[in-house]
Amino acid sequence: MNYVIIxxxxxxLKDIPQDTPILWVLxxxxxxxxxxxxxxxxxxxxxxxxxxxxAIRSCSTPISEAFSKNIxxxxxxxxxxxKALRIVWRENDVAQCGYCQSGQIINAAGLLKSNANPSxxxxxxxxxxxxxxxxxxxxxxxxxxxxxxx
Amino acid sequence: xxxxRRDFLKNSTLLTSAFVIGFHLPIKGMAAQLENKKEIxxxxxxxxxNKDNKITFILGQVEMGQGAYTGIAMxxxxxxxxxWDEIIFxxxxxxxxxxxxxxxxxxxGGSMSIKTQQQRVRLVGATLRFMLKSAAAKKWKVRVYxxxxxxxxxxxxxxxxxxxxxxxxDEIKNMPIPSDVKLKEKNEYNLIGxxxxxxxxxxxxxxxxxxxxxxxxxxxxxxxxxxxxxxxxGAKIKSYDDSKAKNMAGVLKIKQLPNEKIxxxxxxxxxxxxxSEAIDVVWDNGEFEKISTADLEKExxxxxxxxxxxxxxxxxxxxxxFDKAFKVVEAEYSFPFLAxxxxxxxxxxxxxxxxxxxxxxxxxxxxxxxxxxxxxxxxNPENVEYYNNYLGSSFGRRANLSSDFVVDAVLVAKxxxxxxxxxxxxxxxxxxxxxxxxxxxxxxxxxxxxxNITAFKADLINQxxxxxxMFESMMFKDGIDKTQREGIEDHPYxxxxxxxxxxxxxxxxxVLWLRSVGxxxxxxxxxxxxxxxxxxxxxxxxxxxxxxLQNPRFVKLLENxxxxxxxxxxEKNSGFGVAIAESFGSIVAYIIKVKVENNDYxxxxxxxxxxxxxxxxxxxxxxxxxxxxxxxxxxxxxxQITLTNGAVDQNNFYDYEVxxxxxxxxxxxxxxxxxxxKIGGIGEVGVPPMFAAVMNALADATGKRYTKFPIKLG
Numbered sequence: 040m041n042y043v044i045i046x047x048x049x050x051x052l053k054d055i056p057q058d059t060p061i062l063w064v065l066x067x068x069x070x071x072x073x074x075x076x077x078x079x080x081x082x083x084x085x086x087x088x089x090x091x092x093x094a095i096r097s098c099s100t101p102i103s104e105a106f107s108k109n110i111x112x113x114x115x116x117x118x119x120x121x122k123a124l125r126i127v128w129r130e131n132d133v134a135q136c137g138y139c140q141s142g143q144i145i146n147a148a149g150l151l152k153s154n155a156n157p158s159x160x161x162x163x164x165x166x167x168x169x170x171x172x173x174x175x176x177x178x179x180x181x182x183x184x185x186x187x188x189x
Numbered sequence: 190x191x192x193x194r195r196d197f198l199k200n201s202t203l204l205t206s207a208f209v210i211g212f213h214l215p216i217k218g219m220a221a222q223l224e225n226k227k228e229i230x231x232x233x234x235x236x237x238x239n240k241d242n243k244i245t246f247i248l249g250q251v252e253m254g255q256g257a258y259t260g261i262a263m264x265x266x267x268x269x270x271x272x273w274d275e276i277i278f279x280x281x282x283x284x285x286x287x288x289x290x291x292x293x294x295x296x297x298g299g300s301m302s303i304k305t306q307q308q309r310v311r312l313v314g315a316t317l318r319f320m321l322k323s324a325a326a327k328k329w330k331v332r333v334y335x336x337x338x339x340x341x342x343x344x345x346x347x348x349x350x351x352x353x354x355x356x357x358x359d360e361i362k363n364m365p366i367p368s369d370v371k372l373k374e375k376n377e378y379n380l381i382g383x384x385x386x387x388x389x390x391x392x393x394x395x396x397x398x399x400x401x402x403x404x405x406x407x408x409x410x411x412x413x414x415x416x417x418x419x420x421x422x423g424a425k426i427k428s429y430d431d432s433k434a435k436n437m438a439g440v441l442k443i444k445q446l447p448n449e450k451i452x453x454x455x456x457x458x459x460x461x462x463x464x465s466e467a468i469d470v471v472w473d474n475g476e477f478e479k480i481s482t483a484d485l486e487k488e489x490x491x492x493x494x495x496x497x498x499x500x501x502x503x504x505x506x507x508x509x510x511f512d513k514a515f516k517v518v519e520a521e522y523s524f525p526f527l528a529x530x531x532x533x534x535x536x537x538x539x540x541x542x543x544x545x546x547x548x549x550x551x552x553x554x555x556x557x558x559x560x561x562x563x564x565x566x567x568x569n570p571e572n573v574e575y576y577n578n579y580l581g582s583s584f585g586r587r588a589n590l591s592s593d594f595v596v597d598a599v600l601v602a603k604x605x606x607x608x609x610x611x612x613x614x615x616x617x618x619x620x621x622x623x624x625x626x627x628x629x630x631x632x633x634x635x636x637x638x639x640x641n642i643t644a645f646k647a648d649l650i651n652q653x654x655x656x657x658x659m660f661e662s663m664m665f666k667d668g669i670d671k672t673q674r675e676g677i678e679d680h681p682y683x684x685x686x687x688x689x690x691x692x693x694x695x696x697x698x699x700v701l702w703l704r705s706v707g708x709x710x711x712x713x714x715x716x717x718x719x720x721x722x723x724x725x726x727x728x729x730x731x732x733x734x735x736x737x738l739q740n741p742r743f744v745k746l747l748e749n750x751x752x753x754x755x756x757x758x759x760e761k762n763s764g765f766g767v768a769i770a771e772s773f774g775s776i777v778a779y780i781i782k783v784k785v786e787n788n789d790y791x792x793x794x795x796x797x798x799x800x801x802x803x804x805x806x807x808x809x810x811x812x813x814x815x816x817x818x819x820x821x822x823x824x825x826x827x828x829q830i831t832l833t834n835g836a837v838d839q840n841n842f843y844d845y846e847v848x849x850x851x852x853x854x855x856x857x858x859x860x861x862x863x864x865x866x867k868i869g870g871i872g873e874v875g876v877p878p879m880f881a882a883v884m885n886a887l888a889d890a891t892g893k894r895y896t897k898f899p900i901k902l903g
Contacts, residue, residue, distance in 0.1 A: 056438060063459040067413065072405035073398015075581070077532055078615040082842035085532060113398035125396045132386040132808060135816055136254030137395030138402060138532040138581030167851045170842060172532045172582045173254045174819025176853035178812070 041106045045071070046115040052102065061097035061105055062086045065112060073113040073141050077170065084169030087142040087149070088112050094149025094165075111148070113141035120148040120186075127182040135173035143169050147183045157187050235313050236265065237279075242341055242355035244269075245277040249287025249295050250302040251553060252278075252391070253580035253587070254816070255872035256809040257302040259388045263806060264307045267380040268314030268373060270338035271354075274389050280577040283559045283570075294556035298588045299706075300773035300870020303805050307868065316370045317361075324360035325352045382863075384808035403551035403578045406538045406610060412441060413458035414601045414611040415465040417451040418621040421474040421835035423697035425449050428471045434464040443468070446600040454601065458612055477697045477835040482627075485832070486523070488694060489629035489650045493521070498648060498690035499668030502678040505686030510644035514635035518721040521631045523897040524651075524710055525829035526624040528839075529703055530847055533581020534618055537598035540608035541566055546573045547608070550595065551580035553588035557659075561592040565599045584704040584820070589623055590658040591699070619845050620837040623701035624830055626652040628710045632718040635686075640728050642737050644686040647714060649673050652700045653693040668693065672702065676711030676877065681771060682719065682737045698832070704820065705772055708877035712770035716881030720766075721894065730885065731756060731767050731780075742800050742864055743769055746778035749798040749860055754780040764793075766886025768878035774869025775801035777814070779882040781854075785890045788902050792822055792854045792883060800862040801869040810871050811859040817875025818857055823848030825883050827899050 041052045045065070055068055065071045065088070074097060077085030081096035088097045089111035090104070115121055124144050134140045143166070150157055150165040157165065162183050171179065237245040246265055250257040258278050266273055281287045287295045289305050318338055325343035326333045335346050342351045375382070386392070394400035417429075429451060431443045439460030443453050451468060455461035492498060511517055537550040539562065546566055552558045555577055563570040580587055587594075598611035628651035635644040654672050655664040664671040673691040703709060723733035731751055735744050747769060751757065759765045764785060769778040782794040797814050804810055827846035831838045839845040880898070888894050891902070 059457075059459055063457060067457040067459065070407050071398075072401075072407065075402075075532075076404065076534060076612075078842050080615070080841050080843065083532075083615075113396075116397075128396050129386070129389070129392055132392075132812060134387060134392055134395040135256070135812065136252075136532060136580060136582040137391075137400050138579075140395050141398050144396060163851055167849050170532070170847060170849060172530060172584070172820065172847065174816035174848060174853070175812075176819055176848075176850040177815055177857055180850065180853070 043102070043105045043108060043110055045069070045110045046112060047117070055102060057103040058101045061088060061090075061100050061102050061110065064102045065097065071112060071114055075138055075141055077139065077142070083139070083142075084146055085139050085142040087146045087169065089145060089149050089152070092149070092152045094146045111145070113145055118148065120151045121145075123186045124148055124182070127185045131178045131182040131185070133175050133178040133182050135175055139169060139171045143171065143179055147186070150183070151186060155187075159184060162187060235310065236269070236317060238354050238358055240355045240358060242353040243277065244271050244275070244341060244354065245279050247279045247281045249281040250306060251280070251297040251551065251555075251577055251580055253297070253551070253553070253583045255302070255813060256387060256806065257297060258391060259385060260303040260806050260809055261306050261310055262388060263380040263385055264303070265310045265314040267378055268311045269318045270340065270379075271314075272340040273380065275341075276388065277390065278388070283555045283575045288556070294554065296556070296588070297553045298585065300775075300872040300874060302872075304774060304868045304870050307805060311372050312370070315372050316367060319367055319370045320361045320364055321354050321357050324357040324364065328352065328360070381805055382807070385806050386808060401578050402533050402581045403538070403549065404533055404536045404581065404610075404612065406549045406578065408538070408540065408608040411538070411608045411610065412454050412456060413461050414452045414454045414609050415458060415461035416597060416611065416613065416617060417453075417465050417468050417470060418617050419449055419472060420620055420837070421472065421478050422699065423475045423477045425473045425475065426451070426470060427473045430469040434467040437464040437467060440464045442605075444601075446597065448596060448600065450597060452597075452601045452611065454605070454609060458610070462614065474835060480696070480835050481833045482831040485627060485696065486629065489627070492650050492692050492694065493629065493631045493648050498692045501669055501674055501689040501691050502687045503689070505644070507644045507646055507686045507688040510686040511633070511635050511646075514643060515638045516636045516722070516725040517633065518718060518725050519631065519633035520718060520721060520894060520896050521629070522714055522717070524628040525831065525898060526627045526698065527703055527824055527828060528619050528622045528624055528830055528845060529584040529586035529701075530618060530842075530845060531580070531582040531584060531586050534613050534615055535586070535594035536610055536612040537595050538608055538610040539598045539602035541602050541604060544568050544572055547576070548573060548599075549576040549578060550598075551578045551587060552595065553580070553583060553585075554590075554592070557590070558592055558595045561595050562599045565596065566603055585702045585706075586623065589701055590655075590660060591623070593623065593699075615841045619830070619839050619841060623699045625703035625709060626654070626700040630710065630714055632714050634718045634722045636722045636726055640726060640733060640736055642682055642684050642719070642722060644688075645680070645684045646688040647677060647690070649677065649691040649710070649714070650694065651710070652696060652698070654700055654702050654706070656693060672707035675707035676770060676772060677715060680715045681740055681743050683739045684737075704817075705873040705876040708770060708772040708873075709880070712768070712772070712877030713880035713884060716768040716770060716878060717884045717896065720881070720885040720888070724888070734767070734769065742776055742866065743771075743778075745862060746776055746798040746800055749862065750778045750780040750796045753796040753798070753858055753860060754782075754794070756780055762889055762892070764886050764890035766882045766884065766889055768881035768885060770878040772874050772877050774867060775799060775871060775874040777874050777878050779878050781882045781886050783883065783886040783890055785887070785902065790887060790890070790902060791852065795854050795857045797857065797859045797875070798862060799859065799874070800864045800866070801871055801874070802864055802866040803868040804861045804863050807861050810861055813871045814859045814875040815857050817873070818879055819848050819853050821876050821879035822852050822883075825880055825898065825900055826852065829899050
């Protein structure tokens with residue numbers, strides 16, 4: 040049977056069409072609602088998860104691409120980068136409505152996994168795909184920069 | 190303010206182990222009529238204290254990012270001396286006691302939350318704290334004077350013994366309620382006026398994926414619906430073919446709704462969405478199919494300058510003033526339809542169970558939405574249990590007097606056996622939304638040799654936000670929408686000759702307020718034309734404003750941003766712009782610096798100063814101003830809704846371009862002036878002056894006046 044490993048736990052996937060985007064498998068089949076629907080076309084980043092430690096837009100990636108692979112979502116309590124990011128997120132009082140924040144934090148974690156010390160420009164480039172309608176960008180940038188320097 | 194016995198309640202039905210305290214304040218008008226119908230005692234509840242010392246605040250204001258939960262909770266917790274980190278928030282049910290004072294409904298909007306609630310919630314906190322102190326003093330057989338409170342405990346000053354608030358609830362249950370408890374003096378505040386981060390429990394939920402938004406509602410046996418919506422405004426369904434869709438995986442039912450939409454109900458939303466795309470609809474697009482943005486622009490333009498437009502404000506002798514003027518400036522301003530595009534797509538979950546129903550949603554209008562559901566289902570509103578979740582932002586989109594997305598969900602779930610979440614796509618939101626109305630305006634200003642503004646003329650054309658709604662009688666008078674007046678007829682400058690007119694054309698395009706309502710447009714008209722007036726006589730735009738202002742609060746803010754930004758030492762034509770506007774009882778001044786490069790521009794620095802009378806949470810204010818600046822930059826630079834053949838051209842974030850991280854200014858500095866004046870709002874007030882600040886900065890940098898939004902150089 041096809042399976043995925045989400046936050047280090049194995050999930051067997053029964054009766055899920057293979058073209059279903061990872062986002063909807065997480066949200067509607069597994070009821071893990073931390074990963075958000077924002078646009079459905081990989082334009083806003085709200086749905087970002089890590090697939091084998093790389094940030095991907097789960098709204099536009101079919102579940103078949105994740106078979107037998109590791110997915111990390113915002114619900115993950117153990118991931119080192121996520122832990123570090125949560126600390127700076129609290130310190131900088133980043134979140135407003137909070138809806139995009141799962142995607143922002145996961146996307147930043149993906150960046151840090153590929154580059155532990157990104158430059159300011161690299162952070163901007165990596166985070167530019169994640170929309171925040173509340174406009175918390177200055178605080179997001181500050182938070183990610185803090186971890187990057189740490 | 191004085192509380193009476195009936196202002197409080199001890200509600201044993203809510204939680205047997207908890208003491209619940211609430212209050213009622215006399216309210217006017219329609220609300221007072223409602224009050225007479227029912228016993229107050231059933232309805233008041235703001236604070237719950239459990240025996241285990243768990244303290245819950247029940248909040249009627251919704252949280253959509255603006256920080257209402259934290260701000261209101263700070264007010265209660267400070268007066269109650271409750272342990273901040275462990276306070277739990279609970280959204281209030283729909284009950285009159287949570288209404289905005291003076292209004293017959295619960296609502297979160299108009300930047301009203303903290304300004305309307307702080308005084309009364311503080312009183313509840315203070316009264317409860319006094320009762321807890323009295324109970325503890327009695328137990329210890331000491332005077333109330335000999336006890337103090339801290340972090341949800343009463344402390345015996347002499348013996349240092351402690352009693353938790355929770356351990357005292359039996360004692361206070363039958364205690365007479367004091368009616369004249371004093372609020373803390375300013376120097377006694379622990380939270381109010383200090384920089385408090387968003388409440389840690391809310392933050393934890395939002396950074397771990399646990400926060401529940403409307404879209405996250407999950408109920409046993411729940412189903413999901415996607416919609417087929419018209420694309421031309423006013424279109425009607427002629428016929429449709431769902432033969433392919435109804436046989437698709439997971440599809441349970443396809444039904445046409447009475448509001449010209451088709452719903453696909455399925456086991457999972459993605460199945461419903463896929464099936465909805467397989468339905469072929471033949472639309473009767475009606476007359477509006479012939480209309481595109483250029484047609485509306487042409488129509489709007491024909492109204493400008495017409496003598497018989499409804500008069501907003503006419504005083505003095507404008508014509509003579511213009512004739513005698515030293516300089517006259519004029520400009521035409523064009524502002525597009527704008528979608529709110531809240532981050533969380535619109536949704537609402539409804540379970541219809543015969544004479545009862547349950548609904549779970551994130552909405553700014555609880556009372557109205559519950560009433561809407563009850564009306565459609567033909568049941569009593571009291572039989573609709575309403576739960577309000579976090580809102581994944583809103584900017585007014587979830588404050589729709591037409592209740593559009595709620596109506597859809599209720600129609601979908603009506604007579605169905607299971608709870609159904611109806612969820613819009615982003616395309617639905619962009620293409621079939623409610624929009625901040627397209628506006629065309631013209632302004633003209635006269636100045637004398639001494640630099641005094643001598644006349645102000647303006648025509649403002651946009652669709653009414655309130656005509657045809659329940660707010661019409663209150664807000665639409667003599668052909669003018671009240672939202673057209675705000676910020677323009679009450680501008681802050683000394684001018685004795687006015688000729689201000691407005692007109693509301695109609696069209697099938699559905700319109701709705703967007704964060705800052707009328708001020709979105711009025712502030713850029715006033716603050717741009719005055720800038721042009723200043724430049725026309727070679728005056729410094731900031732000094733020119735100060736000379737013509739009448740309220741010292743405004744002057745103070747301008748002086749503040751001038752100092753922050755080194756305004757007087759700026760290089761000439763280096764891209765500096767200034768603007769100031771009052772909205773929702775608060776004043777915001779900006780100086781900004783833009784960088785123009787390669788036919789594009791970027792807002793590099795913003796220096797802001799805010800006077801909201803009394804700053805309950807300076808950090809929250811800073812966050813709202815920062816957010817408003819970024820939010821507005823997207824509307825200045827790129828976002829717009831246009832129409833071709835009656836349908837919206839844009840689809841999703843790839844062609845409806847909102848602000849992104851790279852557009853965020855390099856630095857935003859926010860200073861707050863606590864003037865001690867009447868408390869104002871914060872959630873929206875950072876938006877209005879931003880438009881004009883950028884317009885003025887671009888003129889400074891390029892020598893050209895850009896007055897058509899979104900502003901593209903070239």
